[in-house]
Amino acid sequence: MIDKTDLYIDGEWVKSIDGRVVPVINPATEEEYASITLAGKADTESAIAAAKRAFPAWSMTSPEERLDYLKKLLEVYQAREREMAHTISDEMGAPIDLAISEQASSGSSHLKAFIRTLAAFEWVRPLRPGTAGQDLTYEPAGVAALITPWNWPMNQVVLKVGAAIAAGCTMVLKPSEIAPMSGMLFAEMVHEVGLPAGVFNLINGDGVGAGSIMSSHPDIDVVSFTGSTRAGILITKAAADSVKNVSLELGGKSPNLIFDDCDIEAAVTRGTKFCFNNTGQSCNAATRMLVERSAYDQAVEVAARVADETKVDMPSKEGKHIGPLVSEAQFNKVQDLIQKGIDEGARLVAGGVGRPDGLNRGYFVRPTVFADTNNDMTIMREEIFGPVLSIMPFDTEDEAIAIANDTPFGLSAYLQTGDTERAHRVARQLRAGMVQVNGASRASGSPFGGFKQSGVGREGGAMGIEEFLEVKTISGIVDA
Template identity: 60%
Template sequence: MSILDKRQFFINGAWVDPIQATEFDVINPATEQSIATISMGSEADANAAVSAAKDAFPAFSRTTKQERVELLESIMVAYKKRYDEMASIITQEMGAPKVLSERAQAAVGIGHLQGFIDALKEYEFRQTTPSGDIIQREAIGVCGLITPWNWPMNQMVLKIAPALASGCTMVLKPSELTPLSAMLYAEILHEAGVPAGVFNLINGEGPVVGSALSRHPDVQMMSFTGSTRGGVAVSKDAAETVKRVALELGGKSPNIIFADSDVEKAVKRGTRHVFNNTGQSCNAPTRMLVERSAYDQAKDIAAKVAEQTEVGDPAEEGRHIGPLVSALQYERVQTLIQKGIDEGATLLAGGVGKPEGRNVGYFCKPTVFGDVNNDMTIAREEIFGPVLSIIPFDSEEEAIEIANDTPYGLAAYMDTGCEERAERVADQLRAGMVRINGSDISSGSPFGGYKMSGIGREGGHFGMDDFLEIKAISRP
């Protein structure tokens, strides 16, 4: 397979050479082989992109709502034409299995975009208060967007679409591990008719390009998805220019399973959810809290699910999971699995090392720990791998206490046969999203969390709010 040359950046409606070229290999995590060469941008490249976005802002911010609806609809048409190409690229660059890329990784590019189209059609940018004042919502300005590698299309659409819907211009810095999907999306946006300078793309490292965007005085808003550590860095860099910061960060989501639920179904679903995308999802229900009377049953079921979960080539058809995204991520997950063993958790399935027959690629064993307490490292830190920790509880009150005993608050899950309990417990969980009995949050509903899981919400009209300023106008 030939190595793709992707060393240019997309600035002001054209692919341009970097000001200072520093090459970087994009690695297929299943083969450990380079599939493309990109350039890592410099502060000068970031400045050029911001300048283009700044110049494009006055005209684009004055477009009508209907014009922006039509633009998003054009993007939808262009995206669908290149849908298969997007799914294939995500499989190659981040190791998502073919079925997952086609049915979920690429599919969210349609679902979320439609959510923003629907929200924009209904959004009121100008309202009058009972006292007669006019409340006007206006595009905030140039936005810096930083997206992660684990769900690349998901996070791009959740930032780019509301920025466009709001009338903002932007500079995107995707993860250097998964830049090819972002570069394809840049082509899609251009084909759809996004005006020159409205969308710009720079590849590079967070401490260089990301920091340059966060510190830039002409950037009015930063939207970041990634690690909590990265979010803190963006916030610190943005503080000097007092710009708005929206953050979607980590999670250590609890999954409370009460004995009055269909325990077998709940445990199977929860375990498979953790292993989905090889555990590389911020909202994965990695802490399974099980009522004591059903605890032994849950451990047996989860272990069997792990043993039956196949690990395979992401390019092949099938329901298997793929590799972790990089060598660095593989080593981090291995370290935390060993930490669980060392701290006394019972290894029920999986463990350290690669699955049998997978000597090449960053493959990891689906792993389940039992007899975990909430003070253990594997219950406190976001592992971002296919690792499940199962914790017992004796009462509803204890389940809530354990669930909330985390610095994160992104999502929470619950299975119970009692509707009143479901409502009662959901009200007490400190999380931005609560999913009951296998339900899911719809496109257009707010995605985001409490505490160290972030600031702000993404999706639908909630996601547009962060990209808008509010102006109050009085008149005699």
């Protein structure tokens, strides 16, 4: 059993004051393999106090000083990136090849993007040409509460910590208690870099305990949260009494519009694999496949075949397969929603309830595809967070856009078409924060975030740093 029960507060690892020890479960084996401490009220307030004490000095550091710290952090992170990949694989079940190529590597990628962005960031800007002595300055917002999820742990931790360091904020990080080990390893890296005491603090805890204290505490100035829409609403309400800046990256139910003027085989194969990536545990997963009716039967056939060919296996094994879901609660939720799809009349063309053959232990599920769905079905409305794809036909471009936008979410949307004019036209009408056309990826440093109940604010690059800044207007100083 790995003992990780200390908390990182004020530049050192310390024993908990009033927390409780809980186990960490390996989702592939259902066995306890580590223990952490869920911070109590006194622990949480101690971390916040340390960050508050450190803020005045840290906020006055130069961008060049903060840039040096980020460069050192990148060096340390890259030296231990393989260790990070194995840690993520153990804690949340990502297959080791995926953990190396996508999960752990996302931390390095985001650090590089923040280094590039910080080096070019304009901290003082004139209001407009011809207004000498009318300046806008960008300054650190204060103490930041960073609350991150379990599904892409380093992606989210580095997006928040990297931006907060660049901005000059001090911070308290609370990673998910379900997959906390990567956050603990990251804290070791930060300690090695030698940030001033109190700039970075880490506590483990749950949302009801540490999370609610951080969201409502008067000494927290910024809350940056990634997780469910339900939790995001609660955090926003808790933060309202002290009028904090709140940035939210929440749920999604992303549509993938496939028109018959594209390569259907390639588009559906790509879309189905993307839906199943990370065992479907991605907020931007393309879980609603909307297909032009003339290509619909072919699309269903291709998606079913891809699902049947998708291997499910232990995360410790090399290869292109998917691993388990992260927890028993998530396993039960996905099983219930698959059954709900069957009960509500969707046509099951691949997968279904139960574990895959040969896997009788661990939170493994069958890659599942439903056809003949409609937007009134639960599986088309709720975020499943598992390898479950729902396919629905459309007849016209306008109908496809209407179906795509008929959701409370608006994180991502995907579009497959061979018509450039249509791509421009449809992309502009999709109510989502990110639209990717014909399998294109987003460039490093692109803003990540969504419309509607998918969140408020953006992460990554310059916009991600600005979430941790305040804008001050200074009038009347004219340099000689």
